[in-house]
Amino acid sequence: MQTITTVAELRRALADAHRADKRVGLVPTMGYLHDGHLALIEASRAQCDVTVVSIFVNPTQFGPREDLSTYPRDFQRDEKLCRDAGVTIVFAPVSQEIYPAQFETFVEPGELAKPLCGAFRPGHFRGVATVVCKLFNMVQPDVAFFGQKDFQQCAVVRRMAIDLNLPIEIVTVPTVREADRLAMSSRNRYLSEEDRGQALAISRGLFAAAEAFGLGERNVDKLVAIAKRHLETVDQLQYLELVDGDTLKPASSPLHRPAALCVAAYVGSTRLIDNVILQPTP
Incomplete structure (x- = not known):
């Protein structure tokens, strides 16, 4: 498994896979991985030759009074879980790699982003759509895997891929639950x-x-x-x-x-x- 922190290095690492027409899967995460994430990785490994897991706590999807600064992080643990799960590449960029100086171009989702969480978290899905679109452009996966627990996010991302002609299959994996049926988060x-x-x-x-x-x-x-x-x-x-x-x-x-x-x-x-x-x- 490779751990990569820059887009340039990521593209070099994936160049051979793309040239060989290998099937590349992407599992976008914000880290602090649990069995729900591991189910996404398992699905990617079952369907793809190469599995990339991104670990990036995306600042643009947090509101001003939300938990960006305290969001749980444990990169060493995440890295070990990915290695044990058979991940090919962990992409763990710093914020400046995703949002360089003078960054000002965002993906603005439409009606699907307005109800439910969108009504209570203004700008949340704008941040989600932007970072996911950027990850799609960086990795150029054939398939991307998301959890059903984030149902609205799946709908927004699927619509974005269709509307922007992104040649990526969006796969939704059923919610993984604790023994007491609490959804993993x-x-x-x-x-x-x-x-x-x-x-x-x-x-x-x-x-x-x-x-x-x-x-x-x-x-x-x-x-x-x-x-x-x-x-x-x-x-x-x-x-x-x-x-x-x-x-x-x-x-x-x-x-x-x-x-x-x-x-x-x-x-x-x-x-x-x-x-x-x-x-x-x-």
Whole structure:
């Protein structure tokens, strides 16, 4: 495994793979890796000849009162996990390598970036789309792998790839969960034991609604209400919405198209997101 910190070195390292028409996979991360990230790496290794993992805490996707300075970091641990997982290249640039002096060109996503997290984190998806587009240009992967937990991010990135004619397949890997069904997240380390108990209300609510859906419930308001009953114990419910799986617009009753029940909630000072996909059978 190579650890690379500059774009020039990265391009040199990938030149032979591109010339040999090897299939290159990219797993973009902000580090502090967990089993969710390792599932993305495993998917890349299964589908690609070369797997590149980027580790970069992207400043442009954090708001002024968010946790950029305290976001968990442990590069040595991440590097070992990548080596053990069979990663080909770890790309770990400094901020100036991604955003050089006088940087002023951003990717501005459209309607998909406005609801859900976009309504509460202005500029977040602008930062996400920009850094992901830059990573795509630097690595030139054939496939990029993202986790379903970040459902809206996946939708924004997929739309960007289509709109900008980027020849990259976007693969969404199912959410990996702890034994207690809490969705894996780097921010879970912020949770105290008491907080963690509260946080389980999120997955309980989502899975209760999914169970009702499996039993035939197709009324959007009823499905949301089922989930919401479980979420009364979180400190702040930022949103709980059932949205169309393609447009992210509010889903309509009776539910007949693929949809996502998405939630963002604060437990203590930690903001957690999660979702379940509801897939009507034809």
